[in-house]
Amino acid sequence: MRVALMVTCLNDAMFPDAGKAVVTLLRRLGVDVEFPAAQTCCGQPMVNTGYLDEAVPVVRSFVRAFEGYDAVVTPSGSCAGSARHQHSIVARRSGDPGLATAVAEISPRVHELSEFLVDVLGVEDVGASFPHAVTYHPTCHSLRMLGVGDRPERLLRAVRGLRLLDLPRAEECCGFGGTFALKNADTSVAMGADKARHVRESGAEVLVAGDSSCLMHIGGLLTRQRAGVRVMHLAEVLASTEGATRAGAAR
Incomplete structure (x- = not known):
């Protein structure tokens, strides 16, 4: 299974330890996670403020960065929600059937971290220890x-x-x-x-x-x-x- 990390803008810029932790965790569970260097913003800030047309090239970029992966894992419910629910709205607005098809294929493969662990990998005990x-x-x-x-x-x-x-x-x-x-x-x-x-x-x-x-x-x-x-x-x-x-x- 080819798995990609969608790190998110905020984690990349301000909280990189969250992204690093995802990689550490998934590798411990035997998942060879990749980091597509071409990834950028998911487009949520634009969509949430009404700039749907401006979000179209961002969604195109998302598709190019993550196509071909069996799963895309992100440490963010917010950005996972954007990819799964908002990208289809943007794609329809673009009037590009090809983009709409690509989004329909990729969006269901985007998982928030806990979803991926429990639903895809089928694990709850990930071997962690944290005495607090x-x-x-x-x-x-x-x-x-x-x-x-x-x-x-x-x-x-x-x-x-x-x-x-x-x-x-x-x-x-x-x-x-x-x-x-x-x-x-x-x-x-x-x-x-x-x-x-x-x-x-x-x-x-x-x-x-x-x-x-x-x-x-x-x-x-x-x-x-x-x-x-x-x-x-x-x-x-x-x-x-x-x-x-x-x-x-x-x-």
Whole structure:
């Protein structure tokens, strides 16, 4: 199976450890993942702000970069949602039947990380170890657009040493929303402050999510509040072997 990593713009520019963690994790599971160097943005910022015509060349670029792969894995529910649901809208608007056909072939092969692990590879225990108290924030696109359900929590519960704590009002948006945070800054910060308060109430040491954008937003607020809670991408926790050597020696 040929598998490609769709790293996303944000991870590539600001949070490369998330992308590296995906590669580490998949290779540990025997998947030879490739990184198509020609990949660029998925086009979501343009589509979300109404620039569908401008998104057409971006979708064309996506098709060229990822055609021929059996699966495209991304550490982002947001970008996976864009590829699976928005690209077909852009392709239809372009009036190019060839692009529409190519998108229809590629889009179903795009998987958010937890979907790929649970549904495609059929694994929940990925051999991770992370001896910390963790709470999980289900991001909006993964929850509502992709419907990943409890896949991330199932993966986290199988991590050795990890204690998964409930996040109060977990399904509420963190307030980031891409350009929403820029156009409606006060509302975005207020929503994020609520989410940060719920994270503190959970008693967790670490907040985990599947989208770096949400972690950036919530993490910034937690830092300003001096909450003492760090944020980590789901991929980083699943790639972790922290404490594994010590636990093995104890046995």
